[in-house]
Amino acid sequence: MAEVRIERLVKIFPGGLRAVDEVNLKITDGEFLVLLGPSGCGKTTTLRCVAGLERQTSGDIWIGDRIVNALSPGERDIAFVFQFYALYPHLNAYENIAFPLRATKVPRDEIDRRVKEVADILRIHPILRKRPRSLGSGEQQRVALGRAIIRRPQVFLMDEPLTNLDAALRSDMRVELKHLQQELAATVLYVTHDQTEAMSMGHRIAIMNLGVLQQVGTPLEVYQNPATLFVARFIGNPPMNLIPVRRVGDVLEGTDSPLRLVLGSPMADPIKQRQRAVPSTSSGQVSSPWAGGHELVLGARAEDIRLTGCGNPGDLTAIVATREPLGDETLYSVALNGRLILITTDPTARFKPGDKVELHFDRSRIRVFDAATEKALI
């Protein structure tokens, strides 16, 4: 297996669409990296440039220690997986797995040995003689996985391979694919628009929007510390609550809502540090985004807000709009000037729509974004 480096990649399509804009990304040897974003963000174009199916406008692709810009897809030693279940219906599972080797004239006994090895890893020995249509879809997926891994490529490139599966099978395949990647210590670049898939499978996640890389980090990093408002909205189910605020002294005040959040020590300290840091920059024109009156956005995850009854004053008083039991937890919403704030609680909480409640924001977990640049300040 090898590492992959994408350096200053730009892809401009005829007509001028800048699909990929100066993307730098390194996938280390043995890493499972997920490229995540909405449709049209440039993630598939990036992947196709790495595969050699698309020629970039500028920038370099490294696989291992060579630049592969000029190499054809076949010469790059990659396995490209679109969907896992595109099997040849007239071939049995064994022949489907062996197929990529048959084309390369590997000796018969070597092919047999490698098919058995792959079948062992995937635990599909009992079904090797069956044809795809007599297999369950989970088994078909594993056979397709087998066909992808038998060539022992340097890198796996996967483009939404689980999209067409039903929810239960998708969740099983996530687990199997992740386990297989661990076992082979394979380098995987995986493209998806599904944030749950990205969170659950990737060692790191690279989030793209409009051709631009927004953030690269571990699932927990991008979840807890989104670098931009886009990432905050895209990652997490439910997405992060975002509330327009202004800073007045040590208080964040809702711009269009009665929110009043007095900053405790964990929050006030980084703010003070930043304020001190700003005047030391060379330009005298810079006004700190922390200056009073600057438009900010407060970000808080649903689980980082606590609900209490009225006896216990919090940062915001609100009326419960909806209560959604989800079994292992309950999702509440309160209306705040036309938008809904979502709060998760354990399933024992018993507030009803119409109840007056107090919201308490966990000071150590909240984020603040600059409304103008959409970038995270803390």
Add this chain to the structure above:
Amino acid sequence: MSSITLQNLTKRFGTTVAVNDLSLHIEDREFVVLVGPTGAGKTTTLRCVAGLEPPDKGSVFFGSQNVTKMSPAARDVAFVFQNYALYPRKTVFENIAFPLRARGLSVSEIQARVERVAHKLHIHHLLDRRPAQLSGGEQQRAALGRAMVRTPRVFLMDEPLTNLDFQLRAQMRSELKRIQQELNITFFYVTNDQVEALSMGDRIAVLNQGVLQQVGPPQEIYEKPANLFVAAFIGSTRMNFLPCAYDADAGALVRANSFSCNKASPPPRRDPLAERRRGSPRFPAGLTTEAPLTDLWSVRVSDELRAGAQSAKDTGKLILGIRPEDVQLSVETGMGDLEGWVYVVEPLGDRNIYDVQLGSDLIKVKTPPTLILKPGARVSVRFNLARAHLFDGITERTLV
């Protein structure tokens, strides 16, 4: 506004029984969700209520009025489908006004009604736009507006959120629930998504293969499923199912080899009893196990579970059901009941879902995001048996 009563409703298509002797009462102003997998008979049931499909047997009542033989129009229901079927060339205003125009209401009356509905749905600023200029959620609300504008007796909805992306769907769940509360109108809602059912319904009716499995409030369905089907179908991360047998001498449940259920009805997702992972456990490269995993485990059980086990048809064919949040993981061996290995970790931000190999079973465990264990790590597994379920492996009924 009206209650809805289904009485022994049966509908066949050729030899297929789509809906089998279904009885269900929906209170006036109640939000009831009919949930089940594809092909369960949900849509057929809804179409019988709407009058789009005549039942073979049984009756439909709105309040005390038998509407079984009435035409769809005479029933005064509003029906919202997953494809919104808005008129593309008309504005949102005209789309919403359409059912009123057909009734010959005055211009000012129409204006007033459309605006009232648009306000409730928060789309009053979009009234001049055409459907193509709206987002999926806005189109959905416009379609709702058209259904609401003539204040029908009941609202029937067939998977209205299916075509929306997950964030919009989550948002629309809250919206729909708010709208239902505000309109104070009877909602009968069909979906295959258990999250929608739990989150929106005052009560949930679970349907499988045309047969009603259980009716109750969301928390009750989640915590006290009536049978294996409901237990497997409801819950975001599937309940763990462990085939086991009752050992009377030890007062314990012991791991049994997998067996297949006699009943025809397969559980909805993948068969939880299927032996999907055979052979020896596998570990990431470079990790070795200290001892081979044994497939034999046993857990001593409470009086309640024991009594349940003894009431089974065959005490050798039981299924222990335990939800991912009712399993505890710990790195200190010897502390828990059972020993396993981390197979895969799925960090989801607000939680981690661990797949843990326990003998030849893989179980799912929900932990706080702060618990970090590497694949291949050895863990103690403890079941919170006070919250465990026991199913009869033959009848698939809940014992405990």
